[in-house]
Amino acid sequence: MRSYLVAGNWKMNGSLAANAALVDAIAAGVSIAPKVEMLVCPSSPYLDSVGRRIAQTGIFLGAQDLCEQPVQGAFTGEVHSSMLIDLGCRYVLVGHSERRALYGESDALVAEKFAAAQAGKLIPILCIGETLDERESGQTEAVLSRQLLAILDRNGIAAFANAVVAYEPVWAIGTGRTATVEQAQSAHAYIRSELAKNDAKIADLVRLLYGGSVKADNAASLFSCEDVDGGLIGGASLKATEFLAIYAAALAA
Numbered sequence: 001m002r003s004y005l006v007a008g009n010w011k012m013n014g015s016l017a018a019n020a021a022l023v024d025a026i027a028a029g030v031s032i033a034p035k036v037e038m039l040v041c042p043s044s045p046y047l048d049s050v051g052r053r054i055a056q057t058g059i060f061l062g063a064q065d066l067c068e069q070p071v072q073g074a075f076t077g078e079v080h081s082s083m084l085i086d087l088g089c090r091y092v093l094v095g096h097s098e099r100r101a102l103y104g105e106s107d108a109l110v111a112e113k114f115a116a117a118q119a120g121k122l123i124p125i126l127c128i129g130e131t132l133d134e135r136e137s138g139q140t141e142a143v144l145s146r147q148l149l150a151i152l153d154r155n156g157i158a159a160f161a162n163a164v165v166a167y168e169p170v171w172a173i174g175t176g177r178t179a180t181v182e183q184a185q186s187a188h189a190y191i192r193s194e195l196a197k198n199d200a201k202i203a204d205l206v207r208l209l210y211g212g213s214v215k216a217d218n219a220a221s222l223f224s225c226e227d228v229d230g231g232l233i234g235g236a237s238l239k240a241t242e243f244l245a246i247y248a249a250a251l252a253a
């Protein structure tokens with residue numbers, strides 16, 4: 001039985017004061033329920049303060065990115081996995097489409113980041129998904145396969161026993177245009193089947209999140225899909241009532 005994960009990716013937003021208010025409002029509505037894990041991923045400078053604030057609330061802490069290097073050293077501006085662990089992180093996003101598109105992260109670099117996360121005892125949330133052009137030209141599955149294969153080649157199927165995959169169609173991110181239930185279920189089933197070619201049990205247990213304009217009013221139908229095990233939420237995770245309504249939809253699913 002897979003548990004749900006409802007993850008808020010705050011992206012490059014926030015301040016000490018705004019984060020404190022947001023996280024307190026979220027915490028007030030979260031119950032420690034084994035069925036659903038709640039996660040917030042603030043910008044790195046705020047991991048410490050948010051982490052302290054969510055202690056004992058049952059909310060987990062995650063980072064939005066990490067350095068691919070296996071050891072600390074002369075990599076100005078980068079953040080090592082051990083630092084994220086130090087601050088109480090349990091999860092880290094790798095390969096978010098904004099990192100891939102705006103900062104040139106290749107499949108190979110994402111695979112190194114995935115490896116660095118696991119070596120550092122963080123759970124990677126691997127983000128994959130096609131652009132609008134790729135979808136319209138019928139390449140969705142080929143893109144998902146390529147992005148998964150880069151991780152499988154580098155890390156092996158066993159790595160997915162302790163990882164999460166987020167399907168985030170690029171055309172749905174921040175656009176208000178959500179994938180339909182059929183599109184989401186079809187992509188998720190495909191991702192699971194690709195992993196099942198390597199190990200059926202691991203494929204069955206891996207949590208697959210949907211991300212891309214998830215809101216309070218579409219979360220329940222997305223979470224009702226057989227292969228959708230939660231969401232990776234951007235804009236709606238910055239509003240406590242909206243984020244809590246999405247959490248409630250996961251609890252009710």
Ligand code: 13P
Binds near residue numbers: 168213233
């Ligand atoms: P939105 O929910 O704002 O579309 O963002 C999705 C996302 O990129 C989460 O990682």
